[in-house]
Amino acid sequence: MIxxxxxxxxxxxxxxxxxxxxxKRGQCIGEPNGxxxxxxxxxxxxxxxxxxEYIEIxxxxxxxxxxxxxxxxxxxxxxxxxxxIVGSGGAGFPTHIKLQSEIxxxxxIANCVECEPILNHNIRLLExxxxxxxxxxxxxxxxxxxxxGYIAIKAKNKKAVESLRNAIxxxxxxxxxxxxxxxxxxxxxxxxxxxxxxxxxxTQLPIEAKCVVMNGETLANLTRAVxxxxxxxxxxxxxxxxLKSGKESNVFFQMPxxxxxxxxxxxxxxxxxxxxxxxxxxxxxxxxxxxxxSVVTKTSGGAIVTIPLPEFDGPLGLLVCACGADETRxxxxxxxxxxxxxxxxxxKNLVEVRGINKCLTPGHCPGQVQGIMDLKKSxxxxxLISNCSDCTNTVMACxxxxxxxxxxxxxxxxxxxxxELSRRLPVEE
Numbered sequence: 001m002i003x004x005x006x007x008x009x010x011x012x013x014x015x016x017x018x019x020x021x022x023x024k025r026g027q028c029i030g031e032p033n034g035x036x037x038x039x040x041x042x043x044x045x046x047x048x049x050x051x052x053e054y055i056e057i058x059x060x061x062x063x064x065x066x067x068x069x070x071x072x073x074x075x076x077x078x079x080x081x082x083x084x085i086v087g088s089g090g091a092g093f094p095t096h097i098k099l100q101s102e103i104x105x106x107x108x109i110a111n112c113v114e115c116e117p118i119l120n121h122n123i124r125l126l127e128x129x130x131x132x133x134x135x136x137x138x139x140x141x142x143x144x145x146x147x148x149g150y151i152a153i154k155a156k157n158k159k160a161v162e163s164l165r166n167a168i169x170x171x172x173x174x175x176x177x178x179x180x181x182x183x184x185x186x187x188x189x190x191x192x193x194x195x196x197x198x199x200x201x202x203t204q205l206p207i208e209a210k211c212v213v214m215n216g217e218t219l220a221n222l223t224r225a226v227x228x229x230x231x232x233x234x235x236x237x238x239x240x241x242x243l244k245s246g247k248e249s250n251v252f253f254q255m256p257x258x259x260x261x262x263x264x265x266x267x268x269x270x271x272x273x274x275x276x277x278x279x280x281x282x283x284x285x286x287x288x289x290x291x292x293x294s295v296v297t298k299t300s301g302g303a304i305v306t307i308p309l310p311e312f313d314g315p316l317g318l319l320v321c322a323c324g325a326d327e328t329r330x331x332x333x334x335x336x337x338x339x340x341x342x343x344x345x346x347x348k349n350l351v352e353v354r355g356i357n358k359c360l361t362p363g364h365c366p367g368q369v370q371g372i373m374d375l376k377k378s379x380x381x382x383x384l385i386s387n388c389s390d391c392t393n394t395v396m397a398c399x400x401x402x403x404x405x406x407x408x409x410x411x412x413x414x415x416x417x418x419x420e421l422s423r424r425l426p427v428e429e
Contacts, residue, residue, distance in 0.1 A: 001043050001057045001258040003029065007298040008092040010035030015055055021047045025256075026067030026231055028084075029055055037094045037298075038084035042233040042256035062256065069229035076143035076226060083225035084232045084298075089186070089215035090281060092299045095222065098212050099143040106210030108140045108149040109195070110219055112160075113179060115186030116282025117419055119302045121236040121251045122216050126153070126160040129220075130167040136219025137174050139226050144212055149174040151216075152191045156181045182389040182425065183284060184323045187362040188213045202351050202358035233257055235296050237264070240417060241279075241305035244269030247417040249302075261294040261303045276308040276336070276412055283410040284324045284386075288332065307416045309333065312407070315342040317380030319371055319395070322350045322357035324386030325409045333409050334384055343378030345371045347391060365390040369398045376404050384409060393425045 006012035013030030017023055023041045030039030043060035050056075070082040081096035089111065110133060114122040126133060137149040151164055155178035164176050179185050179194050189200045192209050200206070206213045214222075217236055224230040234254035239261075243250070245268040252264060261278070265271060280289035281301045289303065316339035318330045325333070327344060334341050347368065349360045360366075368391060375383050382405035385395055392408060399406050408422040415421070 001045065001060050001256070002295050003039060003042065003055045003057065003258045004295070004297055005030050005039060005052070005054055007039065007257070008032075008037045008086040008094055010094070012036075012052065013039045015050050017047050017050075017055065019047055019050055023047060023057060024068050025064065026069065026233055028231070032094075035094065037086045037096075038082065038231070040084055040231040040233050042258050057258075067230060067233060070225065070231050072229065076139050076222070079225050080222060083221065083230065085218060085221045085225060086232070086298050087215050088217035088221065088235070088299060090285065090299050090301055095214065095218055098214065099140060101144050101207055101212055103207070103210050103212065104145045104147070106144070106146045106148075106212070108137050108144065108146045109191060109206075109211055109213045110137050110149065110151040110216050111186055111188070111191060111213050112151055112153040112216040113186035113191065114154070114157075115183055116284055116286075116301065117183075117414070118240045118249055118304055118417060119238045119282050120249050121238045121253070121302070123157050123160050124251050125220065125236060125253070126157075126216065127163050130160075130163045132220045132223045133216045134164070134167055134174060135227070136214075136222040139222050140212065140214060140219065141173070146212065147173070150195055151176045152179055152195065153177070154179050154181050154185065182363060183422075184362050184388050187323070187359075190362040193361075199361055202353050202360060232298055235298060235300055237296055237300050238302035239264050239268050240302065241413075242272050242275050242307055242416050243305060244272045249417075255296055257296055257298060259296045261289060261296065262291055264296075264303065265305065271305050274308055276306040279304040279306060279413060283413040287329065304413055304416070306412050309336045309412045310407075312337050312339045312382055314381050315340050315379045317342060317375030317378060317383045318344040319347065319368065319375065319383055319385040319387065320344065320350065320357070321347045321385065321387040321391055322359040323362055323388035323391070326357060326386075330384055330386055330409060339382075339384075342380055343375050345374050347371065347387065349391075359388070363388055363390055365394045368394045372399045372402060372404060376402055380404065382407060387422075389422065389425055392422045396424050
């Protein structure tokens with residue numbers, strides 16, 4: 001079992017065990033260096049290898065679900081620290097830091113939007129066990145002194161919405177907020193805008209709107225830590241794509257961290273014939289993984305096996321958007337398509353904040369006509385885009401009229417499972 005030492009924002013953890021040590025499931029094996037979160041063994045066994053990147057444990061009894069409990073703490077924030085809780089949605093920001101905020105006139109927002117198509121383990125959790133997330137919201141409210149909690153979820157997830165409302169009952173401290181079905185509705189500032197009607201600047205954090213936003217699975221982990229003293233040693237994950245089990249997504253609850261992605265794919269019957277990529281994460285923000293090396297981490301949203309990418313042996317322009325793939329990923333896809341990149345432009349809403357691409361108003365597009373014109377003038381016959389739903393809509397309103405073909409970086413992923421492609425949004429009456 002390979003346990004990565006970096007499963008969070010910040011530097012990798014420092015190992016606190018040695019080769020030859022016998023460790024137990026739940027035992028802390030890595031301490032953070034500054035910003036970060038503790039790493040715990042997800043299985044019991046013997047430490048056989050330690051590198052700068054991971055700790056390897058052998059002799060594990062995978063059927064044993066018992067674990068060493070974390071110590072009891074005086075505060076909920078300290079409990080989150082001891083449990084090594086981070087944002088499970090992909091960012092991996094240490095949860096104990098968020099819980100140190102004091103917002104006596106503020107809000108806890110559970111981000112249960114599950115914005116990435118194909119991934120559905122968060123929604124399944126809400127359908128089957130809404131209480132574990134609702135409790136997490138209330139523990140976060142207690143820690144931050146926030147009097148109000150919201151659970152943000154797409155309105156289309158009717159079963160999960162009903163499950164949440166039934167579990168909340170007539171209490172009004174936590175409220176379900178139904179959001180529109182578009183990408184990137186799960187972005188923190190987009191959620192805050194939908195609830196409160198106010199845009200934060202790209203440089204601002206949710207706390208400046210008196211909000212602390214946390215992923216639904218993160219809040220479930222908080223409940224487990226507070227009530228069961230359980231560290232983050234297991235992860236919910238979705239496996240989907242070109243599988244022998246079919247095109248429906250497969251949800252695995254509480255798989256030990258370090259489990260090989262390939263092992264989970266085999267549990268779904270294995271890969272069905274030739275494939276293109278294995279995407280770790282969701283269609284929009286996921287990255288290509290290694291079939292032999294990729295393992296489940298605290299931030300693994302899913303793994304998607306795709307059909308082979310199409311080929312376009314011609315001049316290609318790249319339109320970079322903050323909401324999807326960055327330029328590096330677009331160039332990677334272009335290379336796999338055997339295309340020649342002749343020009344790169346950026347969405348006019350894209351700004352760089354501390355080295356990270358941010359959107360001024362995620363999900364609300366300023367128009368892409370100028371960008372497409374610039375790419376065409378540079379010789380592009382087709383464009384590869386990574387835009388959000390609304391920006392893609394504006395691209396499709398102009399590019400075909402200019403005789404420029406459009407390929408979205410999620411197309412080969414969505415075609416794998418017969419999902420609707422990222423193109424025009426339905427017109428709202």
